[in-house]
Amino acid sequence: MRRTKVAVAVLAFAIAVIGPVVAEPATASAARLIGIDDVSPTRSSVFIESSAMGRTIQVDVLHPAGDGARPSYYLLDGLDPGVGQSTWTNATDAEAFFAGKNLNVVLPVGGQASYYTDWQRDDPRFGRYQWETFLTRELPPIIDGEFHGNGVNAIGGLSMGGNAAFIITTRNPWLYHAVAGYSACPDTTLASGAVMFSIANRGGNPANMWGAPGSPAWAEHDPALMADRLRGKTIYLSTGTGVPGPHESEMKPQLAENIFLGGPVEVGVNTCTAAFEQRLRALGIPARIDFSPSGTHSWSYWQDTLHASWPTIGSAIGA
Incomplete structure (x- = not known):
């Protein structure tokens, strides 16, 4: 490791609370930097002892080789994240795509079926999930301090990670300039x-996250109900239709189940995206939404839309 057992005390950002259900980083949240492995001059694996989760979390960072202040794009994984690395680097050309761009791409590793949120109770299958606290309080000061982040951030993700990106942004609007799903x-x-099925299908108890659907905590994590907090932010969403498209012969082993589920899942996503677009329009909030005439819920399409989204997201954060 380039840096081993370097203790870094991280204080939470001081902010004004925006509304009654916005996450409140009012108390100091300490995290300890265990070390950084330099995989290459432009890729590093960061190991952080999270106080919130009581475990060491790996975060991969794609970054320029030199110094100089730069923005950061937090890019979240799906329901079944990669082992040892983010699936963004395992199943797409993200590393090559971002090479030469002046930004940090921050890729948390782990968090299966977590929705990257703070769970109300520890789960027998997953343990302690306090991902929102980790991503919004513990991680950004370390990224900014170690990788020259300038405090200008965007957040995005695919599938579960995209849901989480919008949830986190509406609950922490002070932290992000742009959001992508x-x-x-x-x-x-x-x-x-x-959401309930996806957690239960992976062995977790969905009631441990926000309680039963319809409880106040579900409303406090619903971007459609809190969409006004997206006002002034750059927004990107993409969806296929579930109709097989040009990439069906390129099925990624990371999501082999999409051979059977990728079409039906994307049909549901398409319906939801259209409804969310109407919600934003009703509030007069602009967004770029790409509706593809084909495409299933699979990685080759997410690689395409990552590329397509970048002029929108990159310009919003000055990357």
Whole structure:
């Protein structure tokens, strides 16, 4: 490791609370930097002892080789994240695509079926999930301090990670200039059945996250209900239709189940995206939304939309 057992005390950002259900980083949240492995001059694996989760979390960072202040794009994984690395680097050309760009791409590793949120209770299958606290309080000061982040951030993700990106942004609007969702459904109420099933299908108890659907905590994590907090931010969403498209012969082993589920899942995402677009329009909030005439819920399409989104997201954060 380039840096081993370097203790870094991280204080939470001081902010004004925006509304009654916005996450409140009012107390100091300490995290300890264990070390950084330089995989290459432009890729590093960061190991952080999270106080919130009581475990060491790996975060991969794509970054320029030199110094100089730069923005950061936090890019979240899906329901079944990669082992040892983010699936963004394992199943797409993200590393090559971002090479030469002046930004940090921050890729948390782990968090299966977590929705990158703070769970109300520890889960027998997953343990302690306090991902929102980690991503919004513990991680940014370390990224900015170690990788020259300038405090200008965007957040995005695919599927579950895209849902989470919108949830986190509406609960922490002070932290992000832009938000992106690739085949995501940022309407927690509309997606509640799918959310519950996806957690249970992976061995977790969905009631440990926000309680039963319809409880106040579900409303407090619903971007459709809190969409006004997206006003002034750059927004990107993309969806296919579930109709097989040009990439079906390129099925990624990371999501082999999409051979059977990728079409039906994307049909649901398409419906949800259209509903969320109407919600934004009703509030007069502009967004770029890419509706593809084909495409299933699979990685080759997310690589395409990552590329397509970048002029929108990159310009919003000055990358």
